[in-house]
Amino acid sequence: MIKINIGGVPEHFNLAWYLTLKNGEYKEKGIHLRWYDYPGGTGVMCEALRNKDIDIAVILTEGIIKDIIEGNNSKIVQTFVQSPLVWGIHVAHDSHYKTISDLKGTKAAISRYGSGSHLMTYINAKNNHWNLENDLDFETITDLNGAVEGLTNGKADYFLWEKFMTKPLVDNGTFRCIGYCPTPWPCFVIAVREEFLRTNSEDVKTILNIINKTTLEFKLIPDIDKTIANRYGQKIEDVQDWLLITEWSQHIMDEQTVLNIQKQLFDLKIIPEIVNYNSLVQII
Template sequence: MAHHERLLRIGYVPEHFSTPLYFATAHYGLNAELIAFPSGTGHMVTALRSGDIDIGIGLTEGWVAGLGKVTEAEAGDGGYRLVGTYVETPLCWAISTGAHRPDITTIDSLKGSRIGVSRIGSGSYVMGFVLADSRNWLLPTAASTSGTLAAVPFSDFVVLNTFENLRHAVNENEADFFMWEHFTSKRYYDAGEIRRVGEIYTPWSSWKIVASTALVGGAGEGLDARVEDLMERLNRGIKHFNENPEEAVKYISTELDYSEADAREWLKTVKFSERTQGVSPAVVDRVVEILGKAGVLVEKQGMQPTEMIAVTR
């Protein structure tokens, strides 16, 4: 088989948001190797850079943080570029603690505590800073002349890789709280395994598609045809999702870790992109602005927003 005909390897998170991708495969001839990354976007950044996947469908803030932080020596060309928009709506991140943590009552009681994250730079990490920013926990340090903020609103970032480990850690007192998508967390609230402290929405549309730099041609070359084909088939999968809610509910509640009621409720909150091609620079600017404020990204280091996007909408 010639090299250019190799199947695309698509990294995705095996949660409810993956349903249109499943439909694209099941009904619209998307012929690709789907590789699940339950530990999320941060792990896919690593996989793209090591050449283990070609495409990633993950959280906006994780992709932007990955490119904004790269130094030339560390990752060469960064390994990937933003090529498409998968979900238009923001993500609702639930803030969770252990079932038996009477000391944690409100979001404000989390300041200075230990936050559990899947990986440094992942959505669960970045959203800690978004939360801190929204609560005014980021205060300028006297030492900083550049006006960057004291970006340590938490006493520790406990790296735990998976959602399961995060739940375990808050119950075993290895971390004080963590943030994960609302509906994925909900069944564990209902079961009494973890307790909900609050929630916060991403200040941007939540899911983007990235492609390995090997598939993104230089000036005037455009995208690899397989990526174009993927997005067309994904558009059809999304259309199918929108037109067949019962099939979506059945898939989510039988193949994934959600109750039927939660699947129905989630359907009301999510809007996928009807045309996945391209990314709006305004969205990336907004992420970069907040990550800069949080000290996750340093001004004039790493990639600029316009450089991160291979296909603009």
């Protein structure tokens, strides 16, 4: 039985992986798939791929594209979540900031450089016509718990994180959400280390086939809204709203979409160049 390590954020988007692992579906195909939670997000997972700590990552599209261009020897093999990720823009509950425009020139909390919380501050700045060099400043806070501490203690002024995962912190008065910033592209992809892919492409195909069958029918699973609410500490009405706007994918990202993403990242000076499709994506 081959052992394969996979990583992702411990969020509702990845519940399908937990369900298929719990059901032993990979072991039935001779694969010992070991899941690792990465609450620190994309930047930490990029490093884990580089260090060979994991073979596969379920990872934010913009983050892995940036890291592959910067030398991460991995390839995108499939889109995992087709719909945009809705990032909430959060401040401490007692902060004097009331609107997004108030945040111009203040300090953003980010999990780490190259993470989604870092890159999306640029998208938000562009959306609001800020100067990308003068109006952005950053404080590294590692993860969501670090953001709570950083915003509460005033080390940072605002923080972008997935809307529904932070909703309980808004509900309990830790954060206030003053706006939203959706990703202008499909939000999650599945990336695999190239070295691993060269010798284990059939096993990767098997894994994709299993997870795709589950995501295809994910919303039809009985009481899935209650399962998500209980597991992630969310209100059931919030989970139902999230399910309405979230669409999983079972397909590879097409060339035009990859080009469009790169153009936007290049315009924001997040990536130094636009590379060809095959440098980022491998069809298996």
